[in-house]
Amino acid sequence: RKEVEQDPGPFNVPEGATVAFNCTYSNSASQSFFWYRQDCRKEPKLLMSVYSSGNEDGRFTAQLNRASQYISLLIRDSKLSDSATYLCVVRSGGSYIPTFGRGTSLIVHP
């Protein structure tokens, strides 16, 4: 089982829609969680950290479920510019080295 798993998609949604992605992780000792965004043929960039209590940044909401070992990203009122690949990143205790999921592709169409 891969350490970090994501549904590759693509998720194809109309503008204005709400879309959610999940990411599961296998190491119960994982301590830090993040979402990165990668535009086509560009480098990944940090979108947001994921805190235990959940956190929100504008239209984006991230949540952590330690019991079920998954994190989620919710995007409300999707914009065309949200089209990208969303990478789940997990850091485990000890080395704290970030491990990336393969990403979920989102396509927002008019």
Add this chain to the structure above:
Amino acid sequence: DAGVIQSPRHEVTEMGQEVTLRCKPISGHDYLFWYRQTMMRGLELLIYFNNNVPIDDSGMPEDRFSAKMPNASFSTLKIQPSEPRDSAVYFCASSLELVGTGELFFGEGSRLTVL
């Protein structure tokens, strides 16, 4: 401020040739990472350095791959000899720390094609 700078942006080479990829991290960042990205495997960590010292190279595929960081502002990833299966985008990233946010700042990547 300058971000992470990688070169070359694109390289096309023939099987058996030596390939050298270069990276200049953000000044003051103590951690430097080399990742490889392919459609099949996603982003894979190859090696990372802390204060110029290689800490974990368990992700380096085989002896054909080597990485160095002679000083705080420069790192290389070398493939010798290159093979078609090495074709991928190679990203260098730097980070100020590993704890807390520990945000990774990526370069634009080096797209390698081995024919």
